[in-house]
Amino acid sequence: MSNRVLSFALNKKGMGHASRLVAIHSVLREVGWNSTFFVGHEHRIIADYGFEQIVIPERTYGDPPAVEARKSGIRRAVIREVMDDNDVILHDVVVHPELYELGIPRQCYQGYIYRERKDHADPAALLRAVGAPNIDTAYVLGRAGSIETRHGIRVVGVPDVVRRRLGEESVWQRSDPGLRILVTSGGGGHEDAEPFLNSAISGIVRMCVERATQATIRVVTGPYFRGSIAVEPNPYVSLRVTSYVDPHHSLYADTDVIVSQGGYNTVQELKLAGVPAIAVAGERMLDDQYARITELTVWEHVRACGPTPEEISKQLSELLHTPAGTAAATVSRPSGAEEVARDVARFAERY
Numbered sequence: 001m002s003n004r005v006l007s008f009a010l011n012k013k014g015m016g017h018a019s020r021l022v023a024i025h026s027v028l029r030e031v032g033w034n035s036t037f038f039v040g041h042e043h044r045i046i047a048d049y050g051f052e053q054i055v056i057p058e059r060t061y062g063d064p065p066a067v068e069a070r071k072s073g074i075r076r077a078v079i080r081e082v083m084d085d086n087d088v089i090l091h092d093v094v095v096h097p098e099l100y101e102l103g104i105p106r107q108c109y110q111g112y113i114y115r116e117r118k119d120h121a122d123p124a125a126l127l128r129a130v131g132a133p134n135i136d137t138a139y140v141l142g143r144a145g146s147i148e149t150r151h152g153i154r155v156v157g158v159p160d161v162v163r164r165r166l167g168e169e170s171v172w173q174r175s176d177p178g179l180r181i182l183v184t185s186g187g188g189g190h191e192d193a194e195p196f197l198n199s200a201i202s203g204i205v206r207m208c209v210e211r212a213t214q215a216t217i218r219v220v221t222g223p224y225f226r227g228s229i230a231v232e233p234n235p236y237v238s239l240r241v242t243s244y245v246d247p248h249h250s251l252y253a254d255t256d257v258i259v260s261q262g263g264y265n266t267v268q269e270l271k272l273a274g275v276p277a278i279a280v281a282g283e284r285m286l287d288d289q290y291a292r293i294t295e296l297t298v299w300e301h302v303r304a305c306g307p308t309p310e311e312i313s314k315q316l317s318e319l320l321h322t323p324a325g326t327a328a329a330t331v332s333r334p335s336g337a338e339e340v341a342r343d344v345a346r347f348a349e350r351y
Contacts, residue, residue, distance in 0.1 A: 004034040005088045005344070006108075008096035009043055010058075015187050015222070017092045018043045019265045020113060020337075023163040024090065025051060027341035036082060038075075038099065044223055048166070048247050054082060072098065083108070088348045093117070093286070095132040104134050109348040113161070113340070115141045115264050117286045124150035137347065139340050141264075156343060159334035162268045167248035171218055172255070177238065178214025179320075180256045185282065186263035187222055192282050194227030196307060200259045200280070201231050201239070203312025208236040211317065218255075220245055257320065259312060262289035267296050272333055277302045278315050 005028055009018040018037075022045060025035040035051045037043070040058025047053065056078050057071040075098045089103045092113040103110055112127060112135045120126035123138035128151050135153055140146070143157030172180050183200045185193035197219055208215050216238050219229055223244040231239045245251055251258070252273035260266050261282040270277050279302055281289035293304045305315040 002084050002086045002088075003032060004036065004084065005090050006036050006038065006083065006099065006103075007090045007092065008038040008099050009046060009053075010040070010092075010094050010096070015043070015045060016263055016265050017094070018045050019163045020115075020161045021090065021092050022046060022049050022051070023161050023337040024113075024340050024344075025049075026164065027337050028345065031341070031345065033345070038079065038082075038096070044244055045247070054078065076102065086348075088344055090344065091135070095127070095130055095135070097131075100132055100134075109344070110135050110137075111340070111344055112138045113141065114138050116288065116291070118288050119286060122150065124153040124155055127151070127153055137343065139336075139343070141336055144336075144339075158339040158343075159336040160268050161336035161340070162272065162333050163247075163265070163337075164333070165247045165250060168250045168253050169248055170253040171242075171245055171249050171251060172216070172253075176216040176218075176240075178216060178236075179208075180218070180254060181215050181259065182218045182220065182251055182255045182257075183259045184220040184251065184261075184266065185222060185225075186261045186266035190222075190282060190284070192261075193222060193225055194229075196261055196280060196282065197221065197227075197229055199307055199309050200278075200312055201229070202309035203316065204259065205231060205234055205237050206309055206313040207317050209234060210313070212236070216240065218242070220251065257316065259316070262293040262296070263287070264292070267292050268334070270296065270302055271299060272331055274301060274331075276319055278305045278312060278319065279303065280305050280307050280312070 007021045037046050037051055037053045038056050039053050042053055056075045079098055079102050085106050087108050089099055089108045089110045114123035123140055127135050137154040137156055140157045142160050144159040146157035148155050181204055185196050204217055214236055219241045221243050229241050252275045255275050258275050258277040262279050279293045281293050296302050297304050303315050303319055305311050
């Protein structure tokens, strides 16, 4: 066993894959493992946690066959050069084909992180459908305690995975006036981030004007956001925009209320933080944010909301007028990253 884990961090618009993988790689590092991330572009979050990144050409929809063939050849050459016998490979949501295929003759233990998807409810059936039947274990997030074998693949339920921050420094300044409202689309900056962020800002301004309330809005767009943010001049709201918050800072420290979309990692953090929140479902190809936000509303400090400024303003005003509009008791961080890491280390030793 090489005591090294390899992963590919996918997606130019999202950060969910990288965040979950960083959480698990971090636990493995604590017990002496090394890590290498293959990436289509460098991820700030991976760099901030001090992991090695190797850039390989990412698969792009619409590439002519000859272009994709060249890219695949480069990917294979780089991965083949880096990979050692008995490395561990950990995929998240999407199985990277070259990493998967090259790991089989090297006898690499391969794990797959599964969070609920619209298209496949059964992770073992999904892996067979995408041509990855040699995955050893599928780790199902949010289903702690279940272990079974389906289609020859070991399926293990684990608690949810939440990345540990490196610090809890506030993103706010002492001089920020009024309510401190954080707006985030989650992830790196998906296509619907621009309309969501501007709708949220308009809804907050509407609420502040109606209530004659001062507020500072801190907008986190995501590092790959390419849209624009605007607010009409008014005497109640000041606006600050940033693309990325490093892991030494917390989005939740000193925050009065959050308006966010419902990505997996954001929702897990909202549960833990106890900060009053308005959650708006985003449209994703595989991720059902509507279902996730519906489940989230069992937590009293979170309210599901439609995407319009009117709906956001109404829900925000109502939330701030109820006991749920104050911070709720926080809960313990789930141990999914630790359980996956322990399982990976234990089963990799058998290879």
